[in-house]
Amino acid sequence: MPELSMVQALNAALRHCLAAHDRTLVFGQDVGRLGGVFRVTDGLQHEFGERRVFDTPLAESGIVGVAVGLAMAGWRPVPEIQFDGFSFPALDQMLTNLAKYRGRSRGAYDMPVTLRLPSYGGIGGPEHHSESPESIYAHTAGLKVVTPSCAQEAFNLLVAAIRDPDPVIFMEPKSRYWAKEEVALEPAGLPIGRACVVRAGSDATLVAWGPMVHRCLQVASAAEEDGVSLGVLDLRCLVPLDEATLLTSVAETGRAVVVHEAPRTAGFAAEVSARLMEGAFGSLKAPVQRVTGWDVPYPSGAVEQQYIPSVDRILLAVQRVLDY
Template identity: 55%
Template sequence: MTQIIDRPPLRGDGTPEPDGPILTELPSVTTLTMAQAINRALHDAMAGDDRVLVFGEDVAALGGVFRITEGLAQTFGEQRCFDTPLAESAIIGISVGLALRGFIPVPEIQFDGFAYPAFDQMVSHLAKYRMRTRGQVDMPVTVRIPSFGGIGAVEHHSESTETYWVHTAGLKVVVPSTPSDAYWLLRHAIAARDPVIYLEPKRRYWGREAVNLTAPGPPIGKATVRRTGDDVTVITYGGLVGTALNAAEIADRSLEVVDLRSLSPLDFDTVAASVRKTGRAVVMHEGARTLGFGAELAARISEELFYDLESPVLRATGFDTPYPPARLEKVWLPGVDRLLDCVETAMRRP
């Protein structure tokens, strides 16, 4: 029997709460939203290892702004799921110290734009401990960050921070696009010996999917081809996977959609196999165009697959401006039209 915890509707910081209840007892295969899948992954990790700790701003009493951590403090107690001060640098610093003492911290940074105060701790300490100790000290910290845009949030609540973390050697970086990936990538991240930055696409919190809770999904470092095609490879991740699939449905061309899932380590073999087949590639991400993740991927494709390409690698991205007010968000974010324009440009070039 599935047990359900009901909750009233609530909005925090101008953002809608994930619809539907958080489920506390589930069959092995069940339909979950991404929010519920993340909650379940945290629950199962905490149930399986009493060293796993969940903490952050408002994660215990409130269950987080998006209610992702709802019920964990009641189930596991305030010693294992607890609220912290509004101090992101301290949250990551505490995580490093706990990991050194043998715990498995899973801190939450409440929103992507709030990660910047923690940047020094994450780059200077979290990312470097394994190397500093020649691999003798594990740093099993999974930093959850609700990320990216698409929900009409206020300033500092919709940012694309992935390039900072991917550029920081020593950090693994993952971005789920489906509830199933959200569950299994988080389970794999918590089990990892290295620190993992787990970026949650907020716009996908309410997407539903059947999730198998007993059959492990692909590991960190493995991409997935979400749709096969012959003309152009579209490479993306997170919330834009759905956008790419929608574009593929209406495009006059045959698009192959590659969901990276893991940005570091990157599964370049899957990317290369697709680009060799189609001869054309478009990289899509929400962040600014200059020095975004698409720039690195385009450079690597051009370096390693130059003779397989029929046209230059193109990018469908956000603009080189600060993230705009909510009323301009749809104009700023790359969508179906921007992607299809790149596809047609790639097809016209010899």
């Protein structure tokens, strides 16, 4: 198997889907001639032509609106919004049309749009380049929210998202773009909506997604040095949420710490915590803890490591669930 970065795995997934289905379209700012600001679409316009891989104006609402119209006309659009913070000008199209067309047309129209969104912080970006808007999209009924944590999952989940008949907000963790691993370039054929136990453990379960899965694996290694066994659950999809795997994993340890980069208030950890209360209350040995970004706008890249949950902050939360 080739060793690929997440960027290369995403590129391979797009190439696979463009080759497999000639109604697949890739478009957005700078995705064509430049090949994307992170090189995710590198070489695709050259290989598939300017009619299937094309640049758009700097107009996010237009990008998503065009995707909605193309999907209604039978195409399979894979638009890119260049950065998470620039998805907000497109919220109108995403919330009022993209999320609603299946219901509005009583099922007459599929909406097979996969909106690629380079997301989260950790790369020292300026304002608008490091947001974590996942709970905005997860709270919008009609949208699916998928977020890979490593190169292999990025390949599998992007292929699955593009094949899915519903609109998927595909949040790519920028800080993991360059991390490499061996990647099998054969689509796994799994539908989206399955969580994955990436590390088994017996004392407590860390629940995370996107970039914080890697951080939680670092925490689990640190805890092992202290004789504490932590499991790590990668949700992979926030909508649909794999509640069965979530409840089972946490019930095995009885203790859960949920970690995300987004601010704490009304963050998706609150939803995870509520599901655990409703479905695993009897097996919980301690209240579910959250470790999140602070309730402030995402700070300057110079101080972002004081915002993103650190190994130490997560370890302190682990100690709280162990001590309860």
